[in-house]
Amino acid sequence: MTDITMIRAAADRLRGHARRTPLLNSPFVDQIAGRRVFIKPECLQHTGSFKYRGGRSAVSALDAATRARGVIAFSSGNHAQGVALAAREFGVPAIIIMPADAPQMKIDNTRALGAEVVLYDRAGGESREALGDKLTAERGLTLIKPYDEPQVIAGQGTTGLEIAEDANALGIENADVLVCCGGGGLTSGIALALEADAPTLRPRPVEPQGFDDVKRSLASGQIETNNAQSGNICDAILTPAPGQITFPILQRLCGPGLAVSEEECLRAMAIAWARLKVVAEPGGAAALAAALFHGDQIKGDTVIVTISGGNVDAGVFQTALSKYGDDV
Amino acid sequence: MTDITMIRAAADRLRGHARRTPLLNSPFVDQIAGRRVFIKPECLQHTGSFKYRGGRSAVSALDAATRARGVIAFSSGNHAQGVALAAREFGVPAIIIMPADAPQMKIDNTRALGAEVVLYDRAGGESREALGDKLTAERGLTLIKPYDEPQVIAGQGTTGLEIAEDANALGIENADVLVCCGGGGLTSGIALALEADAPTLRPRPVEPQGFDDVKRSLASGQIETNNAQSGNICDAILTPAPGQITFPILQRLCGPGLAVSEEECLRAMAIAWARLKVVAEPGGAAALAAALFHGDQIKGDTVIVTISGGNVDAGVFQTALSKYGDDV
Numbered sequence: 001m002t003d004i005t006m007i008r009a010a011a012d013r014l015r016g017h018a019r020r021t022p023l024l025n026s027p028f029v030d031q032i033a034g035r036r037v038f039i040k041p042e043c044l045q046h047t048g049s050f051k052y053r054g055g056r057s058a059v060s061a062l063d064a065a066t067r068a069r070g071v072i073a074f075s076s077g078n079h080a081q082g083v084a085l086a087a088r089e090f091g092v093p094a095i096i097i098m099p100a101d102a103p104q105m106k107i108d109n110t111r112a113l114g115a116e117v118v119l120y121d122r123a124g125g126e127s128r129e130a131l132g133d134k135l136t137a138e139r140g141l142t143l144i145k146p147y148d149e150p151q152v153i154a155g156q157g158t159t160g161l162e163i164a165e166d167a168n169a170l171g172i173e174n175a176d177v178l179v180c181c182g183g184g185g186l187t188s189g190i191a192l193a194l195e196a197d198a199p200t201l202r203p204r205p206v207e208p209q210g211f212d213d214v215k216r217s218l219a220s221g222q223i224e225t226n227n228a229q230s231g232n233i234c235d236a237i238l239t240p241a242p243g244q245i246t247f248p249i250l251q252r253l254c255g256p257g258l259a260v261s262e263e264e265c266l267r268a269m270a271i272a273w274a275r276l277k278v279v280a281e282p283g284g285a286a287a288l289a290a291a292l293f294h295g296d297q298i299k300g301d302t303v304i305v306t307i308s309g310g311n312v313d314a315g316v317f318q319t320a321l322s323k324y325g326d327d328v
Numbered sequence: 329m330t331d332i333t334m335i336r337a338a339a340d341r342l343r344g345h346a347r348r349t350p351l352l353n354s355p356f357v358d359q360i361a362g363r364r365v366f367i368k369p370e371c372l373q374h375t376g377s378f379k380y381r382g383g384r385s386a387v388s389a390l391d392a393a394t395r396a397r398g399v400i401a402f403s404s405g406n407h408a409q410g411v412a413l414a415a416r417e418f419g420v421p422a423i424i425i426m427p428a429d430a431p432q433m434k435i436d437n438t439r440a441l442g443a444e445v446v447l448y449d450r451a452g453g454e455s456r457e458a459l460g461d462k463l464t465a466e467r468g469l470t471l472i473k474p475y476d477e478p479q480v481i482a483g484q485g486t487t488g489l490e491i492a493e494d495a496n497a498l499g500i501e502n503a504d505v506l507v508c509c510g511g512g513g514l515t516s517g518i519a520l521a522l523e524a525d526a527p528t529l530r531p532r533p534v535e536p537q538g539f540d541d542v543k544r545s546l547a548s549g550q551i552e553t554n555n556a557q558s559g560n561i562c563d564a565i566l567t568p569a570p571g572q573i574t575f576p577i578l579q580r581l582c583g584p585g586l587a588v589s590e591e592e593c594l595r596a597m598a599i600a601w602a603r604l605k606v607v608a609e610p611g612g613a614a615a616l617a618a619a620l621f622h623g624d625q626i627k628g629d630t631v632i633v634t635i636s637g638g639n640v641d642a643g644v645f646q647t648a649l650s651k652y653g654d655d656v
Contacts, residue, residue, distance in 0.1 A: 019350065024372065028440065043605035044352065044372075105654075112356065273645070277371035277607040277637045309605045314653025317601070318646045325642025326433075 001245065002150040004196040007157035007189065010057040014158055017089065018053050019045050021159075023166045023304070026275040028328070033291050036302040038172070040163055041278045043309030047081040047113070049236075049284065050159050050186055050308060051146075055082030057155025058144045059090055067092050069140040074128055076102035077236055078310035079146040084115035095135055097128050106311055147185030148243030156186040160193025163304060164201070173200045175302040176255065178287035181205030181214050182237035184246030186306065191253035201304070204255040206287040208234040208262065214242045214250060215257025223247055233262050233316060234283035236308065258297055264289040269317065270324035272307060282316060284308030329573065330478040332524040335485035335517065338385040342486055345417065346381050347373050349487075351494045351632070354603040356656070362623050364630040366500070367616065368491055369606045371637030375409040375441070377564075377612065378487050378514055378636060379474075383410030385483025386472045387418055395420050397468040402456055404430035405564055406638035407474040412443035423463055425456050434639055475513030476571030484514040488521025491632060492529070501528045503630040504583065506615035509533030509542050510565035512574030514634065519581035529632070532583040534615040536562040536590065542570045542578060543585025551575055561590050561644060562611035564636065586625055592617040597645065598652035600635060610644060612636030 023038040030036050042050040059071055070093030073083045080096045087094035096110050100119040111117050118135065120126045136143060145152065163177060177194060179187040184205065191203040205214045211232055216224040225241040232238055242250060260268075265282045268289035272280045280288065287305035291298065351366040358364050370378040387399055398421030401411045408424045415422035424438050428447040439445050446463065448454045464471060473480065491505060505522060507515040512533065519531040533542045539560055544552040553569040560566055570578060588596075593610045596617035600608045608616065615633035619626065 019352075022347065022350075022372075024347075028437075031440075041605075044350075048605050109356075112359075270642075273607050274640070274642075277369075277376050279601050279605040279607065312602070314598075314602075314649045317653070318649050321642045321646050321649075325645070 002153040006154040010154040011158045013060040024276050028275045034295050038304045040306045048310035049078040051078040051082035054152035054155035056086040058151040059086040061151040071144050072141040073144045080110045083144050084113035088114040147183035148245045153189045157189030157193045160190030164197035175300050176298050177201050177203045177304045178206050178290050179306050180286045182239040184242045188246040188249035202255045205257045206290045208232045209259040212259040217242050236283035258290040260286050260289040264293045266320040267324045269320040271328045274328040279309045280307045281309045281312040330481040334482040338482040339486045341388040352604050356603045361619050366632045368634045376638035377406040379406040379410035382480035382483035384414040386479040387414040389479040399472050400469040401472045408438045411472050412441035416442040475511035476573045481517045485517030485521045488518030492525035503628050504626050505529050505531045506534050506618050506633045508614045510567040512570045516574040516577035530583045533585045534618045536560045537587040540587040545570050564611035586618040588614050588617040592621045594648040595652045597648040599656045602656040607637045608635045609637045609640040
């Protein structure tokens with residue numbers, strides 16, 4: 001299980017590789033939110049998201065002989081690119097299994113980072129697990145799971161070490177830390193880091209309305225599942241349920257979850273564009289949307305939020321700007 | 329005249345106020361440019377541009393009694409917002425004189441930072457200088473010029489100190505540093521900082537085609553003037569001629585200027601959006617455009633460029649994405 005010692009060890013392995021992202025702020029954002037808002041822009045991380053931290057942490061934690069045989073991941077998004085870049089940096093093969101109907105942009109971006117992309121026919125009933133097992137057995141690959149994997153959580157947790165360091169330097173106490181949440185890898189990693197280094201800060205997951213499995217699981221005390229697995233622009237954080245490893249951490253350390261609408265995410269993207277000059281993808285804008293539009297559910301005069309922006313569709317971004325870009 | 333001692337003193341005054349921006353990079357950008365590209369994203373600076381550095385440097389350099397009477401600036405853009413925020417931080421009045429037909433967004437953004445915006449009727453022949461002289465005399469204000477002012481150049485030069493520090497840490501030598509250039513405040517400040525701290529790096533101004541007064545002035549050895557003063561999307565860097573103070577610095581320290589087209593700036597904006605996750609305004613993307621599309625005029629295997637993004641029109645940004653967002 002991931003603990004703070006593993007997160008600090010991951011930070012040592014990531015030093016000089018992962019970007020040390022700042023905390024951004026803007027008086028315009030503060031005004032809309034009605035409190036001070038500090039933003040951790042992991043969109044500025046390599047590959048555009050914190051997923052590089054987890055990928056690099058996991059790949060760098062392997063022994064050299066195992067690593068040399070290569071790694072494999074199931075992902076059509078940011079995890080794929082994080083693992084691909086980490087593997088390329090070590091000069092080892094990365095095989096990424098994606099559905100054949102994944103957006104061409106994501107396939108191209110992953111291939112451009114040196115990965116071998118293997119497509120499977122989701123509609124035709126082909127099992128990606130069977131395909132993965134076959135490739136893994138043939139080549140001796142190591143599977144890097146996207147969130148339910150201790151070294152991935154440790155890598156994402158380095159984000160929390162940096163938040164804690166900056167919050168302490170700014171004298172921030174008793175504030176909520178809102179985290180865009182899919183399977184809970186980033187949220188649980190940040191939660192463990194804050195517990196150790198900034199224990200008055202309270203991590204809280206933010207999810208899309210209708211896909212708030214973590215929020216409902218925290219409320220009920222057991223793992224709850226989403227009915228749908230697609231049909232929301234926040235594709236980066238749509239997951240069926242919290243992980244077996246992440247959920248106990250979330251349950252022990254997190255405050256209540258929040259849920260935001262697609263329109264709120266689009267508007268938060270436009271505000272991040274205008275006021276912070278950073279590019280968020282819809283799911284990566286969920287926590288900012290919660291800070292901006294659900295302030296009644298947040299305590300204190302200061303809030304911290306994460307942003308990510310690994311794979312943003314140009315059409316979706318234009319929609320955000322055409323709806324909200326002139327009225328941020 | 330600005331020298332390295334003034335720049336280091338400005339850096340001391342800015343510490344804890346201006347953001348220490350990183351150098352970003354992306355393998356996708358490198359591939360298009362055909363060499364390594366490092367980007368100094370001053371769009372992440374307070375108010376979205378390096379102009380805050382110059383504004384804060386100038387306001388903080390005033391003696392307390394003079395500063396308390398307030399400052400005045402002629403600007404409808406980033407300089408206005410940099411001066412406004414710096415004055416607000418010191419709790420002193422800022423009067424910003426803008427043409428009445430300036431974009432409402434810029435007027436609103438400047439007022440929101442606490443400045444008193446005074447509009448003049450450009451078409452009606454009203455003289456902004458006469459208006460400024462009247463206000464200055466009545467209230468004992470200090471004029472903060474946008475570039476031809478030693479303490480403003482010193483503030484912009486702190487950008488160069490950071491570029492030098494990071495370039496030295498990365499082992500970068502003999503590289504061009506491309507700077508988006510209007511009146512030459514940022515370019516001359518960076519040039520002085522590089523001369524002191526990274527003397528093998530060569531600063532080079534980048535301007536819009538048809539508004540390349542600095543490029544032509546460097547070529548002819550005397551101050552040349554643009555025929556037009558508007559009619560280009562790179563409004564942030566359209567100036568009539570290099571400054572009396574900036575030009576001798578540019579002449580002594582800069583390599584040849586480069587000029588880029590509006591379409592190249594739009595495409596560079598889309599690439600910065602997709603690959604660096606930062607928001608550039610057209611003029612703030614000029615140096616990146618030169619690195620991407622005029623590589624034949626650049627020496628060496630590495631280039632450094634500045635980006636700014638203080639005031640981006642949503643419509644212009646949508647145009648950049650609709651033309652180039654799917655094909656970066």
